[in-house]
Amino acid sequence: MVITHLLPGQMDFLPVLDRVASVAAVLPKPKSADRRTLEAVTASYRCDPLNRSNFAAPAWLTAYLDDRAAGRPLVLADIGGYFAPALAAVCEALPGRIAGVVEDTENGLRRYLALPRLPCPVYTVARSPLKEPEDRLVGEAIVFSTESLLRRLGEVLPGRQACVLGFGKIGAGIAAALHARHVRVTVLDTDPVRQAQAISIGYGWARLPDAIAAADLVVSATGSRAIGMQHLTLLRDGAVLAGATSGDDEFDLAGLHDPAAAFTSTELIPGVVRYTRSGRSFLLLGGGNAVNFLHTSALGPAIHLIKAEIIAAAARLATELHDPGLYEVPTAVRARIAAAWVEAFQPLDDTAVCGFGKAPTR
Template sequence: MLANSAKIEAYFSHLVSHLGSDQEVHCVAVAHMVPNTMFFAPALNKLTKLSGILAKPKSVGRPEFEKLQEMFNVPSLSRDWAKDSERVVRTLFDLGLSGKSVVLVDIGGYFAPALNAIVEKFDGQILGVLEGTENGVQKYEANLPYTVPVVTVARSPLKLPEDYLVASSVVFSVEAILRDQAEILQTRTAAVIGYGRVGSSLADILRGRGINTVVFDTDPVKLAEAAARGFQANTRLEDALAHSSLVVCATGRRALDLRGFGMLQSGCVVASVTSADDEFDLGCLQPGYNREQVAPNMMRYDENRRTGRHFFLVAEGNAANFVHGAVIGPAIQLIEGEKLKAIRALIDGSFGPAEAALHELDIEARREVAEIWIEHFL
């Protein structure tokens, strides 16, 4: 572990040296409180001045939160806060950023609804936004156009190894939680809801473990791909859920609401690859279901109509792999490196406003990052 830590630190030092630091530019970053952030945040602070870390709400109880709080300003983060441009600008002022140049680093599209208003009300300069996740990209795309650049790494080829390893770590965590209940994964049949980059990897991994796996997606192109790869591809959610005792959701777009939860088999285990507020409408369950914590990372929901029907929710609906720290190895540093490269491009003014689409780095920029990663990890 120590040797790997040294490699990661050397990689980020090399990359920042290659990109060039600019301490006149400030950064405010949304971040998960996980082990990798302990490396990425200092690297971001070397590239820019990291003036604030906005901790993802579901991760504030982790030990990394306290450590990062000792190193950086950590204001509170919520969806309601991010939608209120006046509150966001007030926080920027509280961080001492009045009149400064600022890059916003986002995970999950927090600033998407109010970005133009934030830019207008802030008395400094918002140089742009970096978004790192697919569900965040979808939120920004839904609110185009923007008056400042929005660049994303979510669809980069450098993220493919991370997407596969995220899927692997989700399966690992679900299996570990089931084993704590004296059950093995292979006793269940699975449905993967959402056949994107993580979802397709989930389906492959589950099938590779000998688990009968079906797929549902609202996109006909993705369903056609799933069918071509030999999966039972369902055009209706109810068909995917009908015979599945394990459901893993990877859409980032409210995969299950009251109707969807009502379709689950009794005894089904439900897990997610992202945060609960993105993947589920859990508020809809309050009137009709009773909750009971049956294990540290397992919640049981019972219909209160005395039907006996129930289901289990892993990690309160948040990303299952965060139960074990979301550790996926050095591959994640590829996309973290591309994030730093993209931030440098925002500082350099390489992009125009995000009008018709979000911006991405070109293949040459990605190749630079990959070459440095190879030098340190291969």
Template sequence: MTASEGKISAYFSHLVSELGYYRDVHCVAVAHMVPNTLTFAPALDRLMTLAGVLPKPRSVGRDEYTQLYAKYKIPELSRAWARDAVAVVKTLHDDLKLTGRKLVLVDIGGYFAESVDQIANLFDGELLGVMEGTENGVQKYEEIARKTPYKTPIITVARSPLKLPEDHLVASSVVFSIEAVLREQAEILQTRAATVIGYGRVGSSVAGILRGRGINTVVYDIDPIKLAEAAARGFQANTRLNEALSQSSLVVCATGRKALELKGFGMLQSGSVVASVTSADDEFDLPCLEAGYIPTPVGKDLVRYDENRAGGRHFFLVANGNAANFIHGAVIGPAIQLIEGEKLRAIKDLIERKVPAGGSHLAELDVKARKEVAEIWIEHFL
């Protein structure tokens, strides 16, 4: 164990000792196979019993998958499986042996948004609730909750102020990885103009970082409030996607809600480089490209897509559409442990049945609870 890992382990041990131990509660967690999961999974296992880790599909080839597989049960994860409550419950009962248990689902990306209430009904145990950790996941849950409020308690940390440092560092690492990929092609970042699609917490940081690097940066968002904020901060803000894309040869997508589908890909300038801050299945409709484009790897982390016609346009996709920063392990330092700590604190509220069900917005922790987490983090990392 490195000194950094030892510090993180001590932080989680201290935090869990304050939160309490709930060994009779089991947890199944969706997770990226990245270095941080190697420390967060044991923290979940301290607070509860970690019954299974569901690996994000496009990260299973990483070394972290092998390390986690040696310690935990790792069923296969897919959007189709997660939407199918019968299939999910079969995995919980047969593969993870959770019949009759108390269970918490830890989600990132809204995998169970369509099925959670049905899972709760079919599960031969008690589903205490879901903790969702990402903005695009929150959007998926809220879209359904606005129509039919959930009967299952759901809490999120995605909009917490404790996540702001992580969001900025994620943005920094995305830009770092894009630049590294371009340099492998003997190109520098500053030769391109950029468009950022999505001016949320990560997208706004990406835009600011690119502009700070001397890159002309345009912003597009469907939310007029966010677009007005971008304009007030001095960005050229476009209300039409085609106009935003017409001015750029580098496109960074930060919506989590299919920023580019077939029509959007058709608006790209030939030779554009496209990157995402999140998973490909959340940010792009890649299957739509199969009929009209020919993919060709041009580097370890870059794929060229050529239109399937004479004289057609082409564009490049970083990490084949997955989060660009995962190319380099998505290591962003101890700041991420702030929000991981809040996740544990939010799970405690689920376990103790303090999270109400219903309503069009997900539950969040109050300021007092967040301060408790921050104080422990400060003790270990400052």
């Protein structure tokens, strides 16, 4: 069972995974399902709707998995901890049938680690070194999409003041991409080590109210609802608010649509809504969801590194018995993946070395 983004250039992993363990169903993440990609995947695989509330209901999820598995053991490929809430109940109801879970993201890993105990093996690739290129490129994609939307409104990023909340791998990528566009960047992180890293690199720091109040652009990359309704009054008039993960994980802004909040909304262009109250306004990008998915979040060949590791983890679950617990793909396997990727995507020949002219004669 594969929960996944359906994006151009990222779906080659499905037929390879299908050779490791037959794909019973693909569950596209609704905010990152490109229409043409969805049509292509649906032609080859069963695609079912993904709903977090259904997946949190043990009876519903047990019945669903039992039906799709048709008596076979299951490997659950996850992005965002969808299987976590009901996993213990499912493992109990389907004894010996859940071979394990492969979780892709840090937010999803946190959901599994929050369980009283892991009822089955869970492989994580969230903290793998092979994921670091993807995380950096996601940061670049988030800034690209933000800049693209602002340019359609006649605005530019250079010279602006930005506040980045969260200095994990994606937050660090966002900060670097903004800095490269000549944006003044302030970084806030609740982890003192990460905060120190950000300051040592040269990013600014301020307390949250001051940092938000000074920013033209606030990008939240924490996965822990860092921005709520109480923070909206801190935003400067006309500020832009963007998220790096699912809106449910990043923001707590359900009250925006409560009549008592007295906000009026105007869609300026697709993906940009202006919210106004008492003569002050701010712009929310992508409805609070990961803004990079508005432009399919192209990541290039680097995405295949982590997709290959996901396949390797699924293969281990499909072929080897594991005790319940948390696992990572062995370092040696990661090294083989990296070597194969280098050979596939960065070939050297007799005429060029690193792209700089002809190789010297020996």
